[in-house]
Amino acid sequence: MSIASLLKKNETAEDEFGAFVCDDETTQILVPVLNEREWNTSLIKKGGIENAIRTLATATSPKYLLVDLSKSEGPLDDINALAEVCDPGTMVIAIGKQNDIGLYRELISFGVQEYLVKPVTTDQIRECLIAIENTLRVSNDVAVQEKANETDKLIAVIGMRGGVGASTISSSCAWIIANDIKRNTALLDMDIYFGTDALTFDLEPGRGLCDALENPSRIDGLFIERAMIRQSENLSILGAEASLNDPTYTDPSAMSHLLTELRHNFNYVIMDLPRNMAAEYPLMLAEADEIILVSDLTLAAARDIIRFLSLCKTVAPGKPIKIALNKVAGAGMIEVDKKDFEASIERSVDWEIPFDPKLMVQVSRAGKPLPQAAKMSKVVKVLKTMSSNITGKEDEVTKDSFWKKIASKPKK
Numbered sequence: 001m002s003i004a005s006l007l008k009k010n011e012t013a014e015d016e017f018g019a020f021v022c023d024d025e026t027t028q029i030l031v032p033v034l035n036e037r038e039w040n041t042s043l044i045k046k047g048g049i050e051n052a053i054r055t056l057a058t059a060t061s062p063k064y065l066l067v068d069l070s071k072s073e074g075p076l077d078d079i080n081a082l083a084e085v086c087d088p089g090t091m092v093i094a095i096g097k098q099n100d101i102g103l104y105r106e107l108i109s110f111g112v113q114e115y116l117v118k119p120v121t122t123d124q125i126r127e128c129l130i131a132i133e134n135t136l137r138v139s140n141d142v143a144v145q146e147k148a149n150e151t152d153k154l155i156a157v158i159g160m161r162g163g164v165g166a167s168t169i170s171s172s173c174a175w176i177i178a179n180d181i182k183r184n185t186a187l188l189d190m191d192i193y194f195g196t197d198a199l200t201f202d203l204e205p206g207r208g209l210c211d212a213l214e215n216p217s218r219i220d221g222l223f224i225e226r227a228m229i230r231q232s233e234n235l236s237i238l239g240a241e242a243s244l245n246d247p248t249y250t251d252p253s254a255m256s257h258l259l260t261e262l263r264h265n266f267n268y269v270i271m272d273l274p275r276n277m278a279a280e281y282p283l284m285l286a287e288a289d290e291i292i293l294v295s296d297l298t299l300a301a302a303r304d305i306i307r308f309l310s311l312c313k314t315v316a317p318g319k320p321i322k323i324a325l326n327k328v329a330g331a332g333m334i335e336v337d338k339k340d341f342e343a344s345i346e347r348s349v350d351w352e353i354p355f356d357p358k359l360m361v362q363v364s365r366a367g368k369p370l371p372q373a374a375k376m377s378k379v380v381k382v383l384k385t386m387s388s389n390i391t392g393k394e395d396e397v398t399k400d401s402f403w404k405k406i407a408s409k410p411k412k
Contacts (some may be wrong), residue, residue: 015062015063016039016063017034017037017039017043017062017064017066018043018066019044019045019065020045020049020065020067020068021044021045021068022047022048023068023070025119026068026095026118026120027041029120029125030066030125031044033122033126036126043062048067048068048069048071049068049069049075049078049082049094052065052067052082053078053081053082053085056085061085061087061090063091064093064129065086065090065091065092066092066095067082067092067093069094069095069098070095070096070097070118072096075096076103076106076107076110079107079112092112092113093112093113093114093115093125093129094114094115095116095117096117096118097118099117103115113128114128116128152264152266153269153290153391154262154263154268154271154288154289154290155269155270155288155289155290156271156273156278156287156291157272157294158273158274158291158292158293158294159275159294160293160294160296160301160305161275161296161300161301161304164294164295164301165294165353166272166294167191167272168370169324169326169353169383169386170189170197170270170271171200171272171369171370172369172380173383173387174268174270175201175369176383176384177268177387177391178235179234179235179371179372181388181391183391184267184268185266185268186228186235186236186237186238186262186265186268187236187238187272188209188271189209189238189240190209190271190272190273190284191274192209192240193242193244195272197239197272198237201231201237202367203231205229205240206239206241207240207241207242208227208229209239210240210242211227212224212227213251213254216253216254216258219254219261221265224265236266250277255281255284256287259284259287271288275308282314282315282316285312285316285319286315286316288319289320290320290321290322290390291312291319291320291321292323292324293305293309293322294326295323295325295326296325296326296327297337297338298336299336302336302341305323305345309345309347322351323345323351324349324352324353325338325341325352325353327354327355328354328355329354329355338352353382353383359374359377359379362374370383
């Protein structure tokens, strides 16, 4: 959950605050702060961090969580256990009896917002909450400013040969940018007859793309919203499954108008562009801000990359062109050695995605997008690197999160 959504959420008192303390003195110190904020004192519960772990394992975590470590025999172990049950967005304040600078530094490095040594005062709790609110507000302002400064970007992804995995890469990067990096993203499947991007998400493509290209005068924000299929809050898909008995003529001006309107409505547009369409309608390459050529280590793909690099130099001069090698197998299982491949195309490749057919079968059977079904795989690791490179943004789920910081720490 992003900071912006945390601040905008219409929360109840239970969503806002929770405390798990070990003694009545701490309860009495907390009561004035809760009264000032019109929070119910029933939000203060006994049992310390042990009770917090048990309770939050089956309940939603509040935004602000105060836990008492006074009776904990292993504070760091308990904080790790708390991280496993905490919901995203939780701001943790810890209190305890140990006046140990080493413990304080460990807790802060783990992502705990503050550690206070007992006896604590009402003023300390009040100031701590205010400081956290200010941190959230500043972070939200920065996020809003970054969003305002962000420019729209159109990425064209083109497979050099059939079956090299351009559609898998397009749909995966679009999913990561939308769901992990939290950017409003459109996935445009330009294969009007045989596109598979919607199928990847177990969705029906409809006729949205055909309608847009047949009626360019109707294309506006409202038309785009109705024609696209929403996969998640930040990801929308535009595709088609045109009849094979009804050849569709594509007007180049309609394509240009469509791309312009998509830019106005989304931060990132990932265009899965068939190679034959890229060759027939080079304006699609000219419209793109960045071009990604997807290849495997075959002689035919090397030949076609050379041809496409020459085409791009002519129709899209100055545009960044990246090369992704997909299905890279071990020695003795490839047609062309990578060194020879790079020598033939006279440039280095930008990404190498390993060949893992067993993983792809498992993902297909799971019925989920690749980055969701196999998030810890080597394949997805490269796809996340590609997505971060496209956006120039660090994956937001790794930023300033209590549970993420703890997850990176070894268990003690």
